[in-house]
Amino acid sequence: MLIKRFRGVDFINRDKEIEFFLNYFNKNPERVMWIYGPKSTGKTTLIEYVIENYLLKEKSYNIKYLNFRRILISNFDSFIDSLLEEKDEETQTELNRSYNIFGLFQLEAKTLKKIKEHKKNLFNYLIEEFRKEKRKNILIIDEIQSLQDIYMNGDKKLLNEFLNFCVALTKETHLSHVLILTSNTIFLNEIYNNSKMKETSRFKLIDHLSYEDIKEWLISKKDLGFRVEDIDLIYEYLGGSATRIKKLIEEYKDFNSLKEYLENEIEITKNEIKFTFRELRKLNKEYLIEPFKEIIKDILTKGYSDKESKEIEEAIDFFCEKEILFFDPIKNTTTANSKIYVKAFERLLSDG
Ligand SMILES: Nc1ncnc2c1ncn2[C@@H]1O[C@H](COP(=O)(O)OP(=O)(O)O)[C@@H](O)[C@H]1O
Numbered sequence: 199m200l201i202k203r204f205r206g207v208d209f210i211n212r213d214k215e216i217e218f219f220l221n222y223f224n225k226n227p228e229r230v231m232w233i234y235g236p237k238s239t240g241k242t243t244l245i246e247y248v249i250e251n252y253l254l255k256e257k258s259y260n261i262k263y264l265n266f267r268r269i270l271i272s273n274f275d276s277f278i279d280s281l282l283e284e285k286d287e288e289t290q291t292e293l294n295r296s297y298n299i300f301g302l303f304q305l306e307a308k309t310l311k312k313i314k315e316h317k318k319n320l321f322n323y324l325i326e327e328f329r330k331e332k333r334k335n336i337l338i339i340d341e342i343q344s345l346q347d348i349y350m351n352g353d354k355k356l357l358n359e360f361l362n363f364c365v366a367l368t369k370e371t372h373l374s375h376v377l378i379l380t381s382n383t384i385f386l387n388e389i390y391n392n393s394k395m396k397e398t399s400r401f402k403l404i405d406h407l408s409y410e411d412i413k414e415w416l417i418s419k420k421d422l423g424f425r426v427e428d429i430d431l432i433y434e435y436l437g438g439s440a441t442r443i444k445k446l447i448e449e450y451k452d453f454n455s456l457k458e459y460l461e462n463e464i465e466i467t468k469n470e471i472k473f474t475f476r477e478l479r480k481l482n483k484e485y486l487i488e489p490f491k492e493i494i495k496d497i498l499t500k501g502y503s504d505k506e507s508k509e510i511e512e513a514i515d516f517f518c519e520k521e522i523l524f525f526d527p528i529k530n531t532t533t534a535n536s537k538i539y540v541k542a543f544e545r546l547l548s549d550g
């Protein structure tokens with residue numbers, strides 16, 4: 199059975215990916231592992247599922263998990279606060295002691311002060327903490343692109359220092375596994391084209407679910423009463439996007455038919471794209487609309503685009519940032535972020 203429950207909702211398949219991660223954590227840390235893929239394919243959910251259902255249950259792992267979507271990082275001090283906490287024996291309840299295995303490093307007030315005043319290097323301190331740990335260390339960072347544009351001290355970029363630290367933990371000292379998650383592949387592309395990071399990294403794509411997964415999932419929900427033809431229609435419009443299928447399950451009954459719901463989704467998506475054209479005009483960048491249309495024509499004929507030119511690349515950057523296109527830096531190809539966008543591209547071109 200592929201269907202599990204996680205935090206009270208359906209969690210579909212991912213057995214192969216789970217096995218991949220468990221094997222990976224069993225090995226010695228050698229490289230930084232980048233987990234990437236289109237927005238909402240389930241990267242965060244999958245990693246949190248693995249942490250909660252496997253890693254936390256084994257006493258042999260020391261897990262540090264930071265999700266920068268949930269923590270506001272506006273400067274170096276707030277970054278430190280997201281990692282370090284002053285030791286305070288009196289307020290240490292059993293509850294926050296167990297909570298802390300998940301996040302923060304605890305340290306003496308005077309050490310914290312030295313780090314904040316840049317008298318002691320944060321990353322050297324963290325490496326020593328990992329070195330003291332008897333269990334297997336796993337550091338997981340989600341939404342790392344939030345560290346862009348933050349400076350440590352003078353002109354030192356926090357992101358660069360942090361990535362050096364990740365390389366030190368893996369390739370150089372083998373003290374900890376490091377997993378970094380991101381949907382922002384323009385950001386990832388920069389990493390991939392940085393020779394030091396490329397050599398010291400591995401990249402794992404987490405894509406949308408398969409047709410078989412969606413079929414088994416929707417058939418198992420007998421109360422929905424979907425026939426195989428309905429499921430094929432849903433897959434034709436929404437592909438393997440778990441989040442869009444969950445939305446359909448919640449909302450389709452408000453429509454006269456399944457087809458009407460799906461057609462409405464195309465309309466909404468098409469308008470979302472048209473809205474970005476408006477933004478481009480405001481930015482005096484309407485010259486990117488034609489290259490975008492070239493890209494989507496390519497996607498509609500081949501399933502992906504590998505066109506290259508200055509304007510095409512600028513359009514890819516813009517529409518990836520909007521999460522309409524997805525650029526895979528490893529394959530060097532561009533696709534739609536999910537299937538509904540492909541349907542909306544067809545509609546957009548046929549509307550002229
Ligand atoms: N395997 C899955 N089965 C069912 N729903 C999923 C699955 N993976 C993700 N989802 C749902 O899709 C949504 C987006 O997932 P998320 O993990 O935030 O994506 P990402 O981190 O890749 O952007 C969430 O609401 C989550 O519940």
Ligand SMILES: [Mg+2]
Pocket residue numbers: 241242243340
């Ligand atoms: Mg995520």
